[in-house]
Amino acid sequence: MTTDRYRYQFGPAIPVAEVETTLLLSVFGVEALHGESQTRLDAGHAFDARARTVAIDASTPVGRDLNRLFVGFLTREFGSGGFRVERIEHPPEPAPRPAPVTA
Template identity: 70%
Template sequence: MSSDAYRYHFQSEIPAAEVEATLVLSILGAEALHGEAQTRLDAGHAFDPKKRVVVIDAGTAVGRDLNRLFLGFMTREFGPGSFRVERVTHEPGPHPRAEAVTT
């Protein structure tokens, strides 16, 4: 099974605080659609203000809606040329085996 995510890279002209505020607004929108608990469980995301990057997990319906909201809000607020977005697909490898602990 693969896991999809979207990585957003922002131009230096966009204040990091504005990106973070737009992400929070998008999360609130996802909560309105799916409920607070489901959003908390299924809307994986990360924000790195120094690298000017937001990553949003798109492996669930909640995550896909969060991506749509974030993309829409960012495009309206800053314009389509102010950031770029790329789809990131991760093919997970085998899970690590549990090791027995001896004392």
């Protein structure tokens, strides 16, 4: 199953504080387009400074806009070789098992 989730990886030459600032700038841009509430609901993202990664859920229109802004800003700031991006593949979730019935 293919999902619209992306992971960005940054090497040691890229300051993680600038990556975080770029992510926040992207979130502000999406808020200007979709509003703060919709962005909070539909623009899933995670920043991990220690792992030097950003993950973005682009499965909604708001998330897709966040992903577009983020990759655009990153490319302008660090160049296309300054980071690596990959689609995150998730296996389908197993169907929930019904709870056993006891009498």
